[in-house]
Amino acid sequence: MLWRYIFFRVLMLIPVSFSISVVIFMIVHLLPGDPIDNLIRVGSSPDDRAALITKYGLDQPLAIQYLRWIGAMFQGDFGEAIVLRRPVADLIAQNLPYSLALGGLAFAFSSIVGIILGTISATTRSKIVEQFMRGFILLGSTVPGFWLALLMILFFAVQLQWFPVSGAGGWSALVLPVLTIGFGGVALVARVTRVALLDVKREDFVMLLHAKGLPSYKILFGHLMPHALLPVVTILALRIGWILGGAVTVEFVFGRPGLGSLLIRALGQRDYPVVQGCLLMLALAVMLGTLIGDVAQAAMDPRIREAKT
Amino acid sequence: MSSMTGIAARWMAGYRGTPVSRAFGSWLGKIAGGFLVLLVLTAIFAPWITPFDYAAQDLTNGNAPPGWPHLLGTDQFGRDVLSRVIYGARTSLSVSATAIAISITAGMTLGAAAGYFGGFFERAVMTVVDLTWSFPDILIALIFVAIIGPGLTSTTFAIAIAYLAQFTRLTRAQIVRLKRETFIEATINLGAKPHHILLKHLLPNAIAPVIVVGMLAIGDGIVLEATLGFFGLGAQPPTPSWGAMMSSGTAQLFLSPWVIIFPGVVVAVTVIAVNLFGDELIRALDIRDRIRGS
Amino acid sequence: MTNLLEVRNLSKQFKSPGGPFRKARAMHAVNDVSFDLPKGRVVGVVGESGCGKSTLARLILRLIEPTDGTLRFDGEDLRAKSPAQMRKLRANMQMVFQDPYSAIDPRYTISRAVMEPFVVQDRKPASKPEEEVAALLRMVGLDPGLASSFPHQISGGQKQRVGIARALALRPQLLVLDEPTASLDVSVQAQIISLLEQLRDDLGLTYLFISHDLSLVRYFCDEILVMYLGRVVEALPDTDLPARHPYTATLMDSTFAPDPKLRRIITPLEGEVPSPFDLPPGCAFADRCPRAAAICRTETPVLSSDGGHAVACHNPI
Amino acid sequence: QEATIAFASGELGATSYNPVTSSNLNSATSLIYDRLVEQDADQSYHPHLATSWEESADGMSWTFKLKEGVTFHDGTEFNAQSVADWIPDFADTENAFLVAAIDAVEVVDNLTVKFVMSRPEPNLLYNLASSFMGIPGAAAYDEMGDNFGVTGAVGTGPFKLDRFDIGLETVLVRNDDYAWASDLSENQGAAHLAQVTFREIPDQSTAFLELKTGGVDILLGVPTDFLQILKAESNVAVIQMPGTGINYMPINVTAPPFDDIKVRQATGLAINQEAIVASIYNGVGAPAHNFLISSLPEADVDPALDVRHDLDKANALLKDAGWIMDSDGVRVKDGTRLSVKLFTQNGTEFTSLTQVVQAQLADIGMEAIITVFDSSTIRDEYKENRHQLAVRGYDWNNSDILDWFFSGKRLGYPNVSMWTDAEGQRLNDVAMEESKNSEERIANFKAYHEYILSQHLFVPIYQPTTNIAYNTNKVNVPDPIRGTRFRAQTVLDITVAE
Amino acid sequence: MLEVRDLEVAFGPVAPLSGVSFSLEKGETLGIVGESGSGKSLTAMSVMGLLPLSGGRITAGSIMFDGQDLTNLPEPAYRKLRGGRLGLITQNPMTSLDPLQKIGPQVDAVARLHLGMNASEARARTVEILGTLRIPEPGTICNRYPHQMSGGMKQRIVIAMALAADPDVLVADEPTTALDVTVQAQIIRLLDDLVKERDLSLVLITHDMSVVAQTCDKVVVMYAGRAIEHGPVEAIFDAPQHPYTQALIGCIPKGLSDDEHLTGIPGTVPNVLNYPKGCPFHPRCTQAKEICATDVPAFVQHGNGQAACHFPGAPQ
Numbered sequence A: 001m002l003w004r005y006i007f008f009r010v011l012m013l014i015p016v017s018f019s020i021s022v023v024i025f026m027i028v029h030l031l032p033g034d035p036i037d038n039l040i041r042v043g044s045s046p047d048d049r050a051a052l053i054t055k056y057g058l059d060q061p062l063a064i065q066y067l068r069w070i071g072a073m074f075q076g077d078f079g080e081a082i083v084l085r086r087p088v089a090d091l092i093a094q095n096l097p098y099s100l101a102l103g104g105l106a107f108a109f110s111s112i113v114g115i116i117l118g119t120i121s122a123t124t125r126s127k128i129v130e131q132f133m134r135g136f137i138l139l140g141s142t143v144p145g146f147w148l149a150l151l152m153i154l155f156f157a158v159q160l161q162w163f164p165v166s167g168a169g170g171w172s173a174l175v176l177p178v179l180t181i182g183f184g185g186v187a188l189v190a191r192v193t194r195v196a197l198l199d200v201k202r203e204d205f206v207m208l209l210h211a212k213g214l215p216s217y218k219i220l221f222g223h224l225m226p227h228a229l230l231p232v233v234t235i236l237a238l239r240i241g242w243i244l245g246g247a248v249t250v251e252f253v254f255g256r257p258g259l260g261s262l263l264i265r266a267l268g269q270r271d272y273p274v275v276q277g278c279l280l281m282l283a284l285a286v287m288l289g290t291l292i293g294d295v296a297q298a299a300m301d302p303r304i305r306e307a308k309t
Numbered sequence B: 001m002s003s004m005t006g007i008a009a010r011w012m013a014g015y016r017g018t019p020v021s022r023a024f025g026s027w028l029g030k031i032a033g034g035f036l037v038l039l040v041l042t043a044i045f046a047p048w049i050t051p052f053d054y055a056a057q058d059l060t061n062g063n064a065p066p067g068w069p070h071l072l073g074t075d076q077f078g079r080d081v082l083s084r085v086i087y088g089a090r091t092s093l094s095v096s097a098t099a100i101a102i103s104i105t106a107g108m109t110l111g112a113a114a115g116y117f118g119g120f121f122e123r124a125v126m127t128v129v130d131l132t133w134s135f136p137d138i139l140i141a142l143i144f145v146a147i148i149g150p151g152l153t154s155t156t157f158a159i160a161i162a163y164l165a166q167f168t169r170l171t172r173a174q175i176v177r178l179k180r181e182t183f184i185e186a187t188i189n190l191g192a193k194p195h196h197i198l199l200k201h202l203l204p205n206a207i208a209p210v211i212v213v214g215m216l217a218i219g220d221g222i223v224l225e226a227t228l229g230f231f232g233l234g235a236q237p238p239t240p241s242w243g244a245m246m247s248s249g250t251a252q253l254f255l256s257p258w259v260i261i262f263p264g265v266v267v268a269v270t271v272i273a274v275n276l277f278g279d280e281l282i283r284a285l286d287i288r289d290r291i292r293g294s
Numbered sequence C: 001m002t003n004l005l006e007v008r009n010l011s012k013q014f015k016s017p018g019g020p021f022r023k024a025r026a027m028h029a030v031n032d033v034s035f036d037l038p039k040g041r042v043v044g045v046v047g048e049s050g051c052g053k054s055t056l057a058r059l060i061l062r063l064i065e066p067t068d069g070t071l072r073f074d075g076e077d078l079r080a081k082s083p084a085q086m087r088k089l090r091a092n093m094q095m096v097f098q099d100p101y102s103a104i105d106p107r108y109t110i111s112r113a114v115m116e117p118f119v120v121q122d123r124k125p126a127s128k129p130e131e132e133v134a135a136l137l138r139m140v141g142l143d144p145g146l147a148s149s150f151p152h153q154i155s156g157g158q159k160q161r162v163g164i165a166r167a168l169a170l171r172p173q174l175l176v177l178d179e180p181t182a183s184l185d186v187s188v189q190a191q192i193i194s195l196l197e198q199l200r201d202d203l204g205l206t207y208l209f210i211s212h213d214l215s216l217v218r219y220f221c222d223e224i225l226v227m228y229l230g231r232v233v234e235a236l237p238d239t240d241l242p243a244r245h246p247y248t249a250t251l252m253d254s255t256f257a258p259d260p261k262l263r264r265i266i267t268p269l270e271g272e273v274p275s276p277f278d279l280p281p282g283c284a285f286a287d288r289c290p291r292a293a294a295i296c297r298t299e300t301p302v303l304s305s306d307g308g309h310a311v312a313c314h315n316p317i
Numbered sequence D: 001q002e003a004t005i006a007f008a009s010g011e012l013g014a015t016s017y018n019p020v021t022s023s024n025l026n027s028a029t030s031l032i033y034d035r036l037v038e039q040d041a042d043q044s045y046h047p048h049l050a051t052s053w054e055e056s057a058d059g060m061s062w063t064f065k066l067k068e069g070v071t072f073h074d075g076t077e078f079n080a081q082s083v084a085d086w087i088p089d090f091a092d093t094e095n096a097f098l099v100a101a102i103d104a105v106e107v108v109d110n111l112t113v114k115f116v117m118s119r120p121e122p123n124l125l126y127n128l129a130s131s132f133m134g135i136p137g138a139a140a141y142d143e144m145g146d147n148f149g150v151t152g153a154v155g156t157g158p159f160k161l162d163r164f165d166i167g168l169e170t171v172l173v174r175n176d177d178y179a180w181a182s183d184l185s186e187n188q189g190a191a192h193l194a195q196v197t198f199r200e201i202p203d204q205s206t207a208f209l210e211l212k213t214g215g216v217d218i219l220l221g222v223p224t225d226f227l228q229i230l231k232a233e234s235n236v237a238v239i240q241m242p243g244t245g246i247n248y249m250p251i252n253v254t255a256p257p258f259d260d261i262k263v264r265q266a267t268g269l270a271i272n273q274e275a276i277v278a279s280i281y282n283g284v285g286a287p288a289h290n291f292l293i294s295s296l297p298e299a300d301v302d303p304a305l306d307v308r309h310d311l312d313k314a315n316a317l318l319k320d321a322g323w324i325m326d327s328d329g330v331r332v333k334d335g336t337r338l339s340v341k342l343f344t345q346n347g348t349e350f351t352s353l354t355q356v357v358q359a360q361l362a363d364i365g366m367e368a369i370i371t372v373f374d375s376s377t378i379r380d381e382y383k384e385n386r387h388q389l390a391v392r393g394y395d396w397n398n399s400d401i402l403d404w405f406f407s408g409k410r411l412g413y414p415n416v417s418m419w420t421d422a423e424g425q426r427l428n429d430v431a432m433e434e435s436k437n438s439e440e441r442i443a444n445f446k447a448y449h450e451y452i453l454s455q456h457l458f459v460p461i462y463q464p465t466t467n468i469a470y471n472t473n474k475v476n477v478p479d480p481i482r483g484t485r486f487r488a489q490t491v492l493d494i495t496v497a498e
Numbered sequence E: 001m002l003e004v005r006d007l008e009v010a011f012g013p014v015a016p017l018s019g020v021s022f023s024l025e026k027g028e029t030l031g032i033v034g035e036s037g038s039g040k041s042l043t044a045m046s047v048m049g050l051l052p053l054s055g056g057r058i059t060a061g062s063i064m065f066d067g068q069d070l071t072n073l074p075e076p077a078y079r080k081l082r083g084g085r086l087g088l089i090t091q092n093p094m095t096s097l098d099p100l101q102k103i104g105p106q107v108d109a110v111a112r113l114h115l116g117m118n119a120s121e122a123r124a125r126t127v128e129i130l131g132t133l134r135i136p137e138p139g140t141i142c143n144r145y146p147h148q149m150s151g152g153m154k155q156r157i158v159i160a161m162a163l164a165a166d167p168d169v170l171v172a173d174e175p176t177t178a179l180d181v182t183v184q185a186q187i188i189r190l191l192d193d194l195v196k197e198r199d200l201s202l203v204l205i206t207h208d209m210s211v212v213a214q215t216c217d218k219v220v221v222m223y224a225g226r227a228i229e230h231g232p233v234e235a236i237f238d239a240p241q242h243p244y245t246q247a248l249i250g251c252i253p254k255g256l257s258d259d260e261h262l263t264g265i266p267g268t269v270p271n272v273l274n275y276p277k278g279c280p281f282h283p284r285c286t287q288a289k290e291i292c293a294t295d296v297p298a299f300v301q302h303g304n305g306q307a308a309c310h311f312p313g314a315p316q
Ligand SMILES: Nc1ncnc2c1ncn2[C@@H]1O[C@H](COP(=O)(O)OP(=O)(O)OP(=O)(O)O)[C@@H](O)[C@H]1O
Pocket: C014, C015, C029, C047, C048, C049, C050, C051, C052, C053, C054, C055, C056, C212, C276
């Protein structure tokens, strides 16, 4: 049963998350510096500092600190941000929708456009179209996001004034960031789609489909695409981490909140609970992505379904 | 029984000479490869071909537009942009290439060990690797630089770590695939010791795709270095790197766009060339199947 | 006549790994196989795809560990050998593989591939390396000029000859041939078979010859073991003997004669080969057997020589 | 009747408008809450919710008369009890130090409140004028608990919190009842603007483009790099407020060769403040020659102690100290090259400045190797005493910053100079603890400041201005802006352009 | 029914197939034999009009099917023929079915496409055909996925697809090579029955001379992209004219007597890129003379068959 498989896979996430939480905790505490310096201000005394360190338990042995954190985590308590002064869960809840909107749309954009472009470049008989697609696909992954973002703003927001320069209000503000991030993703998806399509085109059964007299479009959409989508889905599912945390630079340039920005800000301020919370969230999302990918594969491919259940 | 077809197809695709010379065979390969060779030469001979000292400031002549004698203009300190772009090739290429070299070495070791020994070790390694692979590379790099401090060395290692997973996965996939090949069994049957199998058969056969993917990753490395530069990490001033230049105060985009447009264009062109040439290499080596899925 | 190889009750189970998601399943790839391989003889093993022929070959060479049973090679208990001793012993027992296309490392030249046995066994060839390579290539009927070629530059038949040269480099006593011609054209198959015949005569080799082609086995071998789903169902001490097991009979019936005048009506077998994972009780062939009786579905027949050569059937022909 | 304002980049990331518990507040806070007193750019104090105040001669008590008729956004009255309820809220917060000297708050009558001090605190008014001492409505404060300042906020200020999207924007709407502005504003009634939106835009060029395209009307804290471009925009005006901080280069006195005071002095003389202001700051802002902003009386030190560019003297000093110029332009002593670490933290303003400093140090034969750290790591470097020179800045318009950066009790960080010295400590103690009133305090801090200057512990470089740009087609912003920062008093006076 | 004349196929500059001719009447089975790479599959692909898939092109010759030349038939019309009047059975049943789709829809597609049936009619037809192919429980089989079935079963499904639209000509490209002998026997028997029952014309491509001997009426022997001999099956086996045919027959172990010896054919099959001049077989031919190296031999009539040899019938 597929459900049974999913259930056990989810169950398996628990021990894995535990080991990951240890790693994350270690990494966070390896960072030089501490959050306290971000709290104290001119006028406070050195004793105030010491008091703060005690208040946040930073003088405790790491093991104790970890156990406290994970213990609270276990009860659904993400802890309280030291510098940002809010419950970590609140901070994540505030930023997550932005990340999901931007990442989700960029994801959808790059999947749809990527699949379309990949399909065109794999099926076209025109060398020119193919090379053009290839160039376009290449271009997407060759410039850093912040750079592309600035150019996009200059052209579409300042010159043409089609979209607002920055902000997160309304759909129009999403267009440019989505395009910026999506552009890089398009390259990846198109590449994978293209290769996968070219591969399945060589399979024996495709020849037999032609021999049955099926028209090309039926073969493409009814048979080739489902095969080509298998690897695309896996790759996309594994990219869930990117959706949530990969948009840092773009968020920065477009002045959007988001999980990535939150993480970077907290990292800069050594706001341990926030960094830990965000990283654990990301790790969970990534594992969930893997899971979704596996389940999607199993759902799409009866052979895998059988092997796994 | 169709292997004849394969051989014939390869012959027809000009399957002659070394892979590199074959990659140079097509006109795209010639252009991309030629550009890369030129770029590497530029980076090597940078001190002799830069018209100005890349660090020499002339505060009275800041933000001068392209013209004579500063062909690509000057930045806010009056430094020659052309000289900095040329020197930047040195930094960006060497950081990226070194990072990828480290990443390949470590990744191959890990991946080969995981693929060869299998079992719990493999599962543990691959769990970690898959997890980091799915993490945005910029986050991995940022966290790593935050831990060991800024500078070219740490940037190099950060990039290496960000791409480690990719090479580990790829190598492991190669090894696992090769392990099933008959010639491995045949060699075991000759009485070969494990290290012979690993060093004389598995690794040499696994290396080509890893190198080619590594070559493609150099492009990604350049972009990642630039992005780290955006966060003020990476090459320390006044050492120029393309990334650092592109992000040297985005204010420059309006005041003196040439300061960040030119390095940006060079990055884009380089990465495109790397990708095109990498694709040609893949074609020349006929390893598309082996690269896929990682 | 001494036995070079004695196989007793050899079994191999492959376990599909269980996990939280599914039950572990065991599959008997080779089940209670016993036979002798006398020195200088050619024993053939026939059976359909998946019946465990290759697994048997690997077990004999200890490329995989048996689940059960004993193996004596030249009087010595193979299963008692340490990995290091085993590595030494491998020089005496070699194998030629089914798929010549992947049997040589694509990065090795022919001469390096042929010299590898010496490197691996840390032995010095009798003569200078180049001469040794030339001699070995000549022995298998290849032009020594091919020594510097890479595998992809030569044909399948040539590759298979290189495989044989490699296997013979250390002068083994036993050569296990796992469908050495299955992926080759008939004309090349004929070349290889005649080469093998000649080598056996010249070098006094002992062969275990595995094939799914009954006519080839009958042509080439002295004795035949017929396998069905991991078990030996019939052991024909002479290739001309008529079949006693219904499965062997079907196998013989299914082989066409290359002569349009010998056309006959084929009575095809009905039924499917059962899955090796959940074998029904009794004789594995019972479902397809025209002679099956009730006992066949309850009791597994054992190999017995009552009334002729050894056969595992409740109701032999 | 609306305006959109973009925060300065230093103000980003506030997660709450709770002035009592927050450690990070932005300009919008000052629109929600009023303070007892206000401070003007000349550092003088002005009445606001307190109409007058009186300090006892021994400094052990302060009495404030409060303005009448002030109400909180929730309609409750502001009176002495509001103050008495508010001060204790600071206990156990990170901001407790602001009221640490207040022993008790006594309600004298409805509009008179008295602070009983545990020690004299001449700096009390400064603290009371800070954003952290905007006064929240006690009832709402207790009722909302942790959510105060996030989901809602109640103060007496000219604007009410309407919506707060953390990290994105804050929408404030006019408090129509407002009639108690300080004398720093022209407009004594309710604000002209019905609504003000504050936006967080981390990237400065994006913020600039927003101003250009009308996405924001006012840009706070425009980096100096942008001034030139802004001047080219016809519809943009820029107002420069005197800044409240100094960019400087601390010298680690424990790290050779800077344990030699001559080398330290020479380093200071190498820096050409005027050239820096002219080149990378386009002449905006002022050179800094000592540690305090020039509007503070303590900055007015003996001119001989000011640090000014003098290459000849610097070279002479180095030669004196045994550092001889080598052929490659770097000085050498006993086979050691004069090569030093120059740290700074990320942020373009520092990296540019550091690169010029590096070039200027080269002029005296000192090779400086730059490393750019993030702010947390660089503090760790300081604490681990791994630094030599650093380029940094502070933003603080009070002379107690001297204690902060040079007290022997804070070695490493904030005392980046790693300086500790008996005389210095004595002067510090006098300035910090023995000043009974502001005159004494000024004199004591000036003496401390002069002593610090004599030790060559740092190199002053630049006094930035705070630049505020606005779209002249949209709004009129009073010029000059009064107060130390862009705050409620200015927003009250902003009108919408026709 | 089907007549192929002087067929030549090229991939870019190389021509792996040239001078292939044969004809096929209704109800006849034609065997095409030859070793790997001799161009058997290319011939099949040419007939099916599937060459463009792999980038090949017919450069000369004609393929007459029912009076119409297929070589210049437009694609839409060809599509009607394929799966309709021309059925194809491919070599490897393991990979010939779409692994992601259930069996039912894959077979249904043919009837829906060529017979214009709706879903339920098509399914009924599928079940009926599966039944005639002696597949047990055809109804449940329709809901199975390919990987759940054995190779022999899959090959029957492929045959069912080829038969669904009642074709006139069936092209079977090595239909049994990947199968076990017992299964091979079943499939061959099945094809044989079908030809008889439905009066089909069958092109049976194989490299196994025994299969040809068992089933075919006529045989074409191919070598290095050329048809070098063709004729009635008895003639080919009794009195092979071309030295290659003779040698090929000599390579098959009869398995019955001990005194025969296999020798094989010395040398190797030439590669498309170095097809020899003249008679393609001359470098390996024991009878080769000078002329064989220079001139391509023309077909020489012998009985009902023809052989392309300068010295036909000479004993090896
Ligand atoms: N390493 C393995 N793990 C699990 N199952 C295996 C393994 N090797 C072989 N098997 C299974 O054991 C059975 C016998 O396999 P084997 O390769 O011995 O068959 P064979 O007779 O050689 O077949 P063929 O003629 O196809 O080569 C098959 O069902 C196969 O799937």
